[in-house]
Amino acid sequence: MVSRVIPVEDFDLVIFGGTGDLARRKILPGLFRRYLSGQMPDTSRIIGAARSDLDDAGYRDMVREAIAEFGGEEAKNTQELSAFIAQLHYVTVDAKGDGGWSELHEMIRFEAVNAFYFSVAPSLFGDLAERLHTYKIADKDSRVVVEKPFGRDLDTARELNATLAQHFDEKQIYRIDHYLGKETVQNLMAVRFGNILFEPLWNNHYVDHIEITVAETVGVGGRGAYYDKSGAMRDMVQNHLMQLLCLIAMEAPSVFDADAVRDEKLKVIRALQPVEPHHIVRGQYDRAGDEPSYREDAGNERSFTESFIAMRTEIANWRWAGVPFYLRTGKKLKARASEIVVVFKDLGHSIFPGDQERHRNILSIQLQPNEGMQLRVTIKEPGPGGMRLVDVPLDMTFAEALEGDNDTVDAYERLIMDVIRGNQTLFMRGDEVEAAWEWTDPIIQGWEARGDVPKLYDQGSAGPDDALLLMHREGRRWSQIKA
Structure with missing residues (x-):
């Protein structure tokens, strides 16, 4: 093709x-x-x-x-x-x-x-x-x-939007988030809304929980001065992870049109529940041998800025009520990976005697470094000896079907060409940005008021142990961070 x-x-x-x-x-x-x-x-x-x-x-x-x-x-x-x-x-x-x-x-x-x-x-x-x-x-x-950054809080975002609005109409403004230009992010909409297979299952009757992970192996490095005034919440959660959350959770727009898509994303942001303090874990990477700590990289030995954050939230609407959404992002972690994981619920009853394993269908959507999708399904393990079940990945990267299509487009390439075409579908609207800050600001203000201190974590790990407990205490486990 x-x-x-x-x-x-x-x-x-x-x-x-x-x-x-x-x-x-x-x-x-x-x-x-x-x-x-x-x-x-x-x-x-x-x-x-x-x-x-x-x-x-x-x-x-x-x-x-x-x-x-x-x-x-x-x-x-x-x-x-x-x-x-x-x-x-x-x-x-x-x-x-x-x-x-x-x-x-x-x-x-x-x-x-x-x-x-x-x-x-x-x-x-x-x-x-x-x-x-x-x-x-x-x-x-x-x-x-x-x-980005489109402001550092709600007030500055409103001020920035007002400044641009003095000279440009909203339909002329393209707020670029390169995550939305990734092939797999757009494929997510095609898989969801172009196939009858998934959409009937995309709700709280069948989905147990959803994870969104953006992990990096690098530290703040030369961005230390900027990053220390921002942190993982402002730098990643408020924009990148928020946009991924919207795309995975939004309702089907009536048409594939810029404002129709962004209207549905805005509804998701406005339905996000406040995050309770015990559902937030913040961390800083520690020194590792010759590798400097976050505070050394940032040039601030008294910094309380997070280089890692994990949290649990919910969306208060009929589709997603009761389904936890777990978000995490951090620097100096074990692998570079951006992934959305949709974990479906257990079967109500297993007909196979002696099968004590928990078998769950899991859809993994990997955004980087290798874009693709996998659906974990349960099959019979080959060979004699009875009905033994095993979970295997069903490859959904479409690599073989699209063999010969070597025009791999970088996110920035696609987005700049969309600007020339006048297509705003993959760009953030001003009210989206402000709604995201309305949800984010109270979280930041809360930990500042409480004087919360980020937990130290080892470089090359999956983050602070408390982040694992965020899910363990609810009987769940994070998917492994893998490149």
Whole structure:
């Protein structure tokens, strides 16, 4: 089966922060891969905009080096790379001043789709938005892409949304969360709503509990100063895990349309129950030999910021009432893995004599590092000796069925192309962001008021022992964190 690549319209994409780490590692290599696939028109242009004093030639040299470092095997296609590089331009701009804005206005082709990627600190969003309109660079058809963090609490999120709303309509704003661009995340919606097999079982009559895990093997490293003001709750739970929770739990939208999908996600967030203090476990990774502790990485020996968090919550609606949702994420854990695990209930009665094992159907949806799905089913163990049951995984990665479809698309690639198409389905809406903070803020305020101290955990483990007890005391066990 060959992937069908549909070209997008002619566009001008301006990347503010075009010399930054995100642009070099993800955005520009991703755009090059889209160019190689034939999805990006030859007439389209990418305009880097930053404070650095560069010209077009200097910027092209920088991008060539970035793609050589982060572009993978595709970077060896020197002929196509040269053609792509020729589509790049650069302008030096002052986000808080007037320098460069007139030049940028002259560069923009208003007959093409115009998109502006704010790959900068949120504190600059307002300045950029104001100048885009003052200099008549953006209009009612322009699109703006903003990176997380979308605030650090409800008040700052509302302020950020209000700032953007002064210059852009909600339908022009694309709040990007790269988790939603992953193939398996989107496949989750296809599996749920495109197959009669799963949807009748997707409720509290058949599901015992659901786990969402995002585990990392790295520490905070060079992000220590930022991370220490954020922590796992703000950095991961409020956005990434919240979005995964919404997709796994939402009702079927009436149509596959951006606002219809986001309406259903919003209902899930608003139905989330408050989290009780005894249903939260916070942790910090400890020193391990020569490997520094979290506090050493963060440069703050008195830090109470969590590098790990696990919690139990429920959704107060008819579909999910009584079904626990367990969320966990952390750094310096035993493996890098992002996974959703749907554990179905036990059979009401086993007809097989002598079978004392608990056999449960378990659907595992792995988002990284190897995207795919597995359904654990119970079968007869091969061989003579009676009816002995064994659990085996049913592979649902579709690798063989889709053999030959080698166009593996990075999340950023897909999302940027969706911006050009004007498709907001995989982007967060302003009211979603605010609703997520409304649920998150009381949790953070609660542990701060109680003076809770994160539990130390060993690097390379599954987190603090208390996180295991979070499920053990209810007769459940976390799925193993496996790469």
